[in-house]
Amino acid sequence: MDTLLSTLNSSQRAAVEYIDGAELVIAGAGSGKTRVLTYKIAYMLSMGLKPWSILALTFTNKAAREMKERIGSLVGPDAAHYLNMGTFHSVFLRILRAESEVIGLKRNFTIFDDADTKSLVNSIVKELKLDDKCYKPSSVLSRIGMAKNNLITPEAYAADGSLLERDHRSKMPKLCDIYRLYVQRCRIANAVDFDDMLMYTYMLFRNHPEVCKKYADRFKYILVDEYQDTNYAQQCILTLLTRNQNNKICVVGDDAQSIYAFRGANIDNILNFQNIYSDAKLFKLEQNYRSTQNIVNAANCLISHNQRQIQKTVYSENPQGDKVKVNVTYSDREEASVVCNEIKRLHRREGVEYGDCAILYRTNAQSRLFEDELRRENIPYRIYGGVSFYQRKEIKDIIAYFRMVANPDDEEALKRIINYPKRGIGATSVDKLIAASRQYNVSLWRVIDNPKAYVEGLSSATAKRIVAFHDMMQVYIDSSTTTDVYILGKRIIEETGLSQEIFADGSVDAKERRDNVEEFISGLHHFVDSKREEDYGDEVYISNFLQEVALVTDADKNNNDENSANRVSLMTIHASKGLEFNTVFIVGVEENIFPSPRACEFPRELEEERRLFYVAITRAEKHCFISCAKSRYQYGNMLFNEPSRFLRELDRNVVDVNGKLTTNRAEYEDNMFSSPYNRSMPTTRDPQRFRKIEPARVKSFTSRNPEYTQSGTRYPQASSSAASASPASAWQASPSAPQRLAVGMTIEHQRFGMGKVVKVEGYGENQKATVDFENAGTKTLLLKFARYNIK
DNA sequence: CAAAATGTGGTTTTT
DNA sequence: CCACATTTTG
Numbered sequence: 001m002d003t004l005l006s007t008l009n010s011s012q013r014a015a016v017e018y019i020d021g022a023e024l025v026i027a028g029a030g031s032g033k034t035r036v037l038t039y040k041i042a043y044m045l046s047m048g049l050k051p052w053s054i055l056a057l058t059f060t061n062k063a064a065r066e067m068k069e070r071i072g073s074l075v076g077p078d079a080a081h082y083l084n085m086g087t088f089h090s091v092f093l094r095i096l097r098a099e100s101e102v103i104g105l106k107r108n109f110t111i112f113d114d115a116d117t118k119s120l121v122n123s124i125v126k127e128l129k130l131d132d133k134c135y136k137p138s139s140v141l142s143r144i145g146m147a148k149n150n151l152i153t154p155e156a157y158a159a160d161g162s163l164l165e166r167d168h169r170s171k172m173p174k175l176c177d178i179y180r181l182y183v184q185r186c187r188i189a190n191a192v193d194f195d196d197m198l199m200y201t202y203m204l205f206r207n208h209p210e211v212c213k214k215y216a217d218r219f220k221y222i223l224v225d226e227y228q229d230t231n232y233a234q235q236c237i238l239t240l241l242t243r244n245q246n247n248k249i250c251v252v253g254d255d256a257q258s259i260y261a262f263r264g265a266n267i268d269n270i271l272n273f274q275n276i277y278s279d280a281k282l283f284k285l286e287q288n289y290r291s292t293q294n295i296v297n298a299a300n301c302l303i304s305h306n307q308r309q310i311q312k313t314v315y316s317e318n319p320q321g322d323k324v325k326v327n328v329t330y331s332d333r334e335e336a337s338v339v340c341n342e343i344k345r346l347h348r349r350e351g352v353e354y355g356d357c358a359i360l361y362r363t364n365a366q367s368r369l370f371e372d373e374l375r376r377e378n379i380p381y382r383i384y385g386g387v388s389f390y391q392r393k394e395i396k397d398i399i400a401y402f403r404m405v406a407n408p409d410d411e412e413a414l415k416r417i418i419n420y421p422k423r424g425i426g427a428t429s430v431d432k433l434i435a436a437s438r439q440y441n442v443s444l445w446r447v448i449d450n451p452k453a454y455v456e457g458l459s460s461a462t463a464k465r466i467v468a469f470h471d472m473m474q475v476y477i478d479s480s481t482t483t484d485v486y487i488l489g490k491r492i493i494e495e496t497g498l499s500q501e502i503f504a505d506g507s508v509d510a511k512e513r514r515d516n517v518e519e520f521i522s523g524l525h526h527f528v529d530s531k532r533e534e535d536y537g538d539e540v541y542i543s544n545f546l547q548e549v550a551l552v553t554d555a556d557k558n559n560n561d562e563n564s565a566n567r568v569s570l571m572t573i574h575a576s577k578g579l580e581f582n583t584v585f586i587v588g589v590e591e592n593i594f595p596s597p598r599a600c601e602f603p604r605e606l607e608e609e610r611r612l613f614y615v616a617i618t619r620a621e622k623h624c625f626i627s628c629a630k631s632r633y634q635y636g637n638m639l640f641n642e643p644s645r646f647l648r649e650l651d652r653n654v655v656d657v658n659g660k661l662t663t664n665r666a667e668y669e670d671n672m673f674s675s676p677y678n679r680s681m682p683t684t685r686d687p688q689r690f691r692k693i694e695p696a697r698v699k700s701f702t703s704r705n706p707e708y709t710q711s712g713t714r715y716p717q718a719s720s721s722a723a724s725a726s727p728a729s730a731w732q733a734s735p736s737a738p739q740r741l742a743v744g745m746t747i748e749h750q751r752f753g754m755g756k757v758v759k760v761e762g763y764g765e766n767q768k769a770t771v772d773f774e775n776a777g778t779k780t781l782l783l784k785f786a787r788y789n790i791k
Numbered sequence: 792c793a794a795a796a797t798g799t800g801g802t803t804t805t806t
Numbered sequence: 807c808c809a810c811a812t813t814t815t816g
Contacts, residue, residue: 060805089806111806136800194806229805262803363802365808385804422792551806574803596802612803635801636807751794768792780792787816 001046004039004074008032015283016040019047019221022242022277023250024270028314029299029618030290030580033252037225038067040250041083042074044221051082055219058087059226061551063578067225084219088234089194090551092201096192097547099211103204105190108543110403111550112186112193115396116412117141124181127438134171135178143167144179148195149231149264151202154180188443190409195264198233205240216245227253227273231264235276243277255310256303259574259612261605271308284312288618290580292321295624298654299617305649306607324617324624326647328659332588332632336373339585342625343379343568346583352623354380355566356582360573360616362594366587367570374568384571388553394502394513395520399549401492402485405476406543409443418448421497422780424465424761432458433466445470472496485545486528490521504778573616584620586613589628590641613646626655741769741783741790750787752779 005013012032015025016039027033037056045051058064064085072080084091093111100107112120121137121144147157157163158176167175186192192200205212222242224230230238242249251273258267274280288296296316303309329335339359346352359370364385374381389395397420403413415434419425436454437444447454448470451463458466476492483491493499502510502517524545531540569581588594595609617624628643643661741747745757755773770780781788 087806093806113806197806260804263805365801368807553805572803574805593802598802609803633807783792786792 001043004042008035008039009287011283011285011287012036012039015285016043018281018283019044019049019248019250021248022280023248023283024227024273024277024280025250025252025283025285026270026310026312027252027254027285028288028312029254029257029615030288030296031285031314032289033225033254033285034067034070036285037223037252038070038074041067041071041223045075045079049221051079052084053218053220054223055084055091055221056223057091057225058085059229059578061087061090061553063225064090087551088230088237089197092197092237093547093551095215096197096200096204099204099208102208102211103200104187105192105200106407106409108407109190109192110407110410110413110546112189112191112412113550115391116191117193119412119415120182120185121178123434124178124185128174128177128181130174130178135174139170140172140175140178143172143175144182145195146264147179148199149233151199151233151236154183185411188409188441189411190407190443191412195233198231198237202233202237202240205237212240213245216241216247219247221248222250224249224251225253227251228255228258228267228270229253229260229265230269231266232269233264235266235269239276249277255308256306256611257577257615257618259577259608259615261608267308267608271310286312286314288314288316289318290621291316291618292318292622294321294323294654295617295620298324298624298650299614301651301654302610302617302646302649303614306610307603308607321622323654323656324626324650326589326650326655326657326659326661327625327627328643328657328661329627329629330631332369332629333373335587335627335629336369339370339587339625339627340373340377340379342585343583344377346623352583353566354568357585358569358571358576358579358581358583358619359585359587360571360576360619361587362573362596362612364572366593370570370587380567382567382569384569384575389516389519390549390552392513392516394516398489398493398498398517398520399546401476401496401498402489402542402546404445404473405480405488405492406546408445408473408477411437411444414444414448417496418466418469421501423469423497425462425469429458429462429466480542484528484540485542486521486524486540488542489524489545493517493521500778504772573612576619577615580619580621582621583623584616584625586616586624586626587628588632589613589626589644589647590632591644592639592641593632594644594646610646613644746791747771747788748791749773749781754791755779 005016008016009032012035015023015036019040025033025036027036041054041056044054056064056067058067064087068080068083068085071083096103096105097107097109100109118137118141121135121140122132125132125135125137125140147154147163152160152163154176157179164173164176167173186196205215219241222238224238238249241247251270253270255267255270258265258270261267274282291299293316296314300314327335327338329338343352343354343357346357347354359367361367361370367383371381371383390399397417400413400416403410404417408414411434415430418430419427432455433444433447433451436451437447440447440454448466451458451466452460472495476488479488499517502513527545527548528540531544532538573586594613595606599605599609617626626647628641628647630640632639632641647657647661741757741760743757743760746754747757748754749771752771752773755771757769758772758778759770761768761770768780769783769786770778772778
């Protein structure tokens with residue numbers, strides 16, 4: 001242990017060795033924060049603390065896993081295995097599961113993800129007959145989320161005048177009603193959302209002191225990483241577990257890197273920590289080991305413009321290094337080109353690997369131009385962010401089946417799959433079922449158990465199909481506690497027709513989806529295997545799988561495989577938190593982008609943007625390039641943004657500026673047409689646009705004018721006999737055909753080509769056929785409209 | 792039912 | 807411009 005400690009500097013060591021009480025560690029960027037945390041835990045273990053009495057809370061699962069590994073390599077894997085380590089959400093979810101009865105949930109409750117909560121809000125808004133223009137799910141959910149993060153129940157919300165007034169002002173006076181219903185629906189569905197995990201934990205501990213005591217007795221020492229990004233609910237839970245119980249707490253963070261206020265994080269938690277824990281000892285880690293002096297100085301210079309912060313002096317004893325370079329370009333395309341050229345130059349002349357470079361931007365939409373340019377230049381790159389694996393439709397469909405098996409009351413899951421794959425339960429029927437579920441205040445699952453009893457005027461054919469669906473799911477539910485998730489999962493995918501749906505479609509587009517499903521199934525296998533190993537041979541059921549999968553995200557994936565090796569990284573600044581790169585490009589540093597326009601109204605939010613910029617700069621080890629463009633396309637039209645105010649805050653002693661930090665449109669236009677870059681660069685954009693002629697408007701006129709576009713080529717279906725000369729008429733107009741169509745026939749479809757009829761159902765208007773096409777996969781056609789010939 | 796056309800709206804994001 | 811939802815069309 002002593003040799004371990006001797007590798008730390010004096011302040012790091014002091015922070016590690018203090019284990020007598022509340023502790024606040026302010027860890028400047030690149031100051032070895034993770035090292036301090038891991039060594040501290042190792043130190044506590046060496047002092048005789050039991051691993052299971054330590055609780056370490058992190059921001060991401062990945063951080064928890066890595067820390068556990070590092071501690072394992074310090075003190076041996078056995079002790080590390082017994083540490084309680086994870087995100088707030090994963091740790092508290094486990095507790096909620098164990099104590100579910102106390103808070104009135106069934107143990108098998110499921111978790112609503114973003115799509116579920118959005119869909120739930122949409123249906124509530126519709127039910128209350130509110131205007132969905134005013135009540136956009138995103139804004140409704142953000143209000144509900146804020147309420148939950150601040151531990152405000154629907155009742156408290158309805159009683160809070162200032163909240164109501166605010167909702168009134170923003171044209172959402174019924175928000176508290178939506179909130180109340182939202183909570184009610186979640187409970188009926190036996191489901192929790194992400195914010196509930198914190199709020200329910202708080203309620204559990206506050207309302208049931210004996211339960212709180214039980215966990216407080218278990219967690220003698222609590223460590224919290226990234227404390228600057230915790231919210232009020234998290235802080236309150238910690239208070240219940242520590243201050244009132246005399247447990248030790250150590251929080252680590254950097255107020256200058258608090259960048260998640262938009263989702264509830266409260267920087268006051270770290271700023272006021274010593275008010276809550278008056279005896280808390282403060283440690284500051286101020287030596288930066290990551291970056292050159294110039295980079296550290298530039299970052300310090302920037303952040304000094306913030307008022308609300310804890311005083312500290314971050315310094316570096318690394319080489320001075322190059323000055324941070326600021327480059328003003330004329331256009332967004334030029335910016336991309338300049339960045340790529342610089343990457344190529346560094347690669348050729350200074351031996352900087354592609355994998356050492358990162359391009360950081362404020363919003364995901366900015367990645368496009370860089371992507372294009374990197375591809376054109378054959379520079380390998382990797383984009384972080386975007387749609388994650390578990391967000392893909394095909395994967396979510398499978399998981400919806402799993403969720404329903406684990407928790408049949410899960411209404412969002414049920415709605416998703418009751419008619420997918422198609423089983424003849426249309427939207428109208430589903431609406432009736434849902435209405436009945438509201439009317440009788442029972443879950444949808446109860447209703448579909450006996451639909452005729454709840455719903456008037458349901459055709460018996462439909463009722464039969466609904467019951468068939470119910471019974472099919474019931475079989476899976478019955479085997480879900482005896483059959484492991486891999487076996488049952490495969491059965492579900494095959495028997496419900498999901499695999500048909502995905503694998504029958506031979507098109508190129510579907511390839512990726514098929515691959516995803518394959519990957520998912522092999523992931524299931526892997527999950528079962530590794531879980532068995534971990535838990536010494538226990539069976540692994542669907543519920544076990546769901547419990548973990550709900551909290552897994554792409555950011556947790558290890559990106560160290562050869563696939564991502566040595567590629568330029570592209571990501572938002574938010575996603576770059578905690579990472580470091582030899583060379584960093586911070587792009588699009590312009591007013592209206594960075595800071596974003598919404599942030600400019602309030603000083604608090606502006607300070608957060610500045611911290612975000614601080615995070616970006618401090619990712620860099622050796623080289624930091626900042627750029628902004630004087631013109632840029634956004635939403636299809638040209639913008640002329642000023643360079644960001646943050647750039648003017650950077651002292652010229654540490655920053656080299658290439659170009660002027662002011663601009664206006666006239667100046668832009670002068671330069672645009674004289675710049676050699678813009679003349680030599682072939683561009684798809686018509687320079688005429690700069691002269692304010694709107695070619696788009698001309699185009700839209702033609703496409704919106706049916707007489708112009710379509711005269712002579714299209715005829716209404718009803719008069720198709722009159723159109724016998726047109727090419728389309730070579731295809732049989734349907735109405736005469738359906739009676740003659742039967743299973744086993746081969747037809748030639750106008751668009752899909754040759755195919756074999758595998759199913760015919762319905763009568764008259766609604767008759768439809770399922771056809772297995774040679775090249776286009778299996779399709780269901782409504783015969784009223786289909787154009788085909790019988791062969 | 793499925794594809795095409797039209798309309799709309801648009802930070803950051805992890806759990 | 808682009809992704810998504812809704813409407814129209816065959």
